[in-house]
Amino acid sequence: MCRNIKTLFNFDPPATHAEIHASALQFVRKLSGFNSPSQANAEAFNRAVSEVSDSARRLLASLQTNAAPRDREVEAEKTRERSRARFG
Numbered sequence: 001m002c003r004n005i006k007t008l009f010n011f012d013p014p015a016t017h018a019e020i021h022a023s024a025l026q027f028v029r030k031l032s033g034f035n036s037p038s039q040a041n042a043e044a045f046n047r048a049v050s051e052v053s054d055s056a057r058r059l060l061a062s063l064q065t066n067a068a069p070r071d072r073e074v075e076a077e078k079t080r081e082r083s084r085a086r087f088g
Contacts (some may be wrong), residue, residue: 012069017053020060024053045052 005023008015026047029035037045 008056009063010065010067010069011072011075015060017057019052020056024049024056026053048066 005026006019008019008023028045032041032048033047034041034045
């Protein structure tokens with residue numbers, strides 16, 4: 001799994017289009033091996049990012065949970081704490 005792709009479901013406020021797009025971009029970069037595609041591959045790369053972003057948006061809209069929405073700041077602090085524990 002890409003380390004830069006973050007969980008986007010069940011947050012208050014919900015994930016933005018920009019966050020979903022960034023997640024899709026990281027996923028397509030990982031699959032393709034391209035950080036920035038050549039001109040010959042740019043159209044296919046951008047189409048893939050758009051399709052993955054659309055799919056992710058539909059997925060997030062269709063998921064259901066009974067759990068309370070997570071707080072972004074609390075989750076960010078947990079991530080920072082894990083990083084401090086791991087890297088010192």
